[in-house]
Amino acid sequence: MNAPLLEISDLHVAYGKVEAVTGVDIAVAEGAIITVIGANGAGKTTLLNAIMGVLPSRGGIRFAGEAIDQTPLESRVTGGMCLVPERRELFSGMAVEDNLLLGGFLRTRVERAQTQEEVFTRFPRLKERRRQLAGTLSGGERQMLAMGRALMARPKLLMLDEPSLGLAPRIVADVFEIVGALRDSGVSILLVEQNARAALRLADHAYVMELGCVVMQGKASEMIADKRIIETYLGGTHNADLA
């Protein structure tokens, strides 16, 4: 088998003196959806931000065969990584269209035009609202714009931080369907979710995080079948007292 596209080994991330991610190992195979699930505060966002280079970290990050732990964020974007952050970080005072345009900042004009058409096909809503300011979109539309903007960069690896956060169930289903379609078009995906069942249904492989550590991993299809896992790590009571 080929080496994985992304390989994280013994990663530590700290806020000041407090470690929020302690010794995490994760691998994302090319063309797969890997999900990291876990309760609120487990360190999922911290992990993604460190992989992207938004936060400094200690440990190994290899992407497409190269060690990138010392590379700045922007160079990781150039290399083909893209993050849709938990807070979306859209350009709210700019039109939807301009947000997309900037997503393709590192691409050629031709590539941008082409990818924009693809994004509009995937998200017809964005096409309808292309001239509207991003700040005036609804939650679901903002999430679609954030994903659309990320796709404009034509990433090899797309990292999504809780794409279902704050969305109505029907829209969540849409978003997850699109994530699946993206994988089928060849993008590798690292999906962070609290919505464990939906994520496990979609993913190929899953990691469960708790208090900054990976406490369990396995094939997503096996994990979702195991009622005990869902209850122990993702069940109602556990979630509630951490939230």
Place this chain on the structure above:
Amino acid sequence: MDTTILLFLLQDGLTNGAIYALLGLALVLVFAVTRVIFVPQGEFVAYGALTLATFDAGRAPGTAWLGLAFGLAATASELSSERRRVGLRRLLQSLASTTAVPLLAAAAAFIVAPMRPPSWISVLLTLAIIVPMGPNLYRIAFRPLADGSVLTLFIASIGVHFAMTGLGLVFFGAEGVRARPLSDLVFSVGPIPVTGQTLFVYAATILAMTALALFFGRALLGKALIATAMNRLGARLVGVRTEMSGRLAFALAALIGALSGVLIAPMTTIYYDTGFLIGLKGFIAAIIGALASYPVTALAALAVGIIESLASFFASNFKEAIVFTLIIPVLLWLSLAHGPADAEEGH
């Protein structure tokens, strides 16, 4: 007072106001992109004017050397901040972005200056010498503090202002100079005489503003600058380097400063420290625009110019006092309207 005098004062005020408007826009731009309150904006005006005047006197300006020194210092700052070992290739690449233009400009200055070139060549050389100082200054003084507070950056900005004023004294001396007008044309509109130079000021202001509007409205790079101003993290996530945006904003500010200097050099006597007061008036306009609105800043700048001109006629001793007192009601109004300014809202 008759209408002729009033018209004359208005024309004078409008001319100065146009310059203040350009400077105000530069201040708003630099603040939005880098959060730096750009106190040395006026020094670029003085450097531009004095450099042009030195060319007019047939000598190569000392700022040519200074530009080179800035370039080398910027490369030193850039490479020392990198954690990797720096190879020859990286060194040359850095020098190409910081020092190549200053080097060419300096060489051209020393060759061309004794030949008494026509005005437009002197103007181009002046811009080529002064403009690269902007991005290099950003790299030397502000980039290392990029994560600091607005106050930290402001203090650095004041430091740079004093350093540049001091260097201005070293390179140009304490004497005031005036450059040759770009054109000797004079004609009258009704009772008031209009010089070719004032027409240049109006044309250049309108041209510069149109160019800026097009740059920000149409060009991808312009939008990337706005994106950095709006959401720094968002911009980085799409691959827009904060460093690139900062350099670009400072280059535009230096260009606007040097251009203003070139435009006013033939109209008033400029000393090494004149720039500060001129920049400060652009700053008042920028404050009225809450360091955020380009149109309000431009209009306010025109108002500042006209008030200044009227004040210099009716109460010339208090001219500056009246202009700077303007800022007090404005600040009061802003703080009542918006509550305490929250410049730190960050991402």
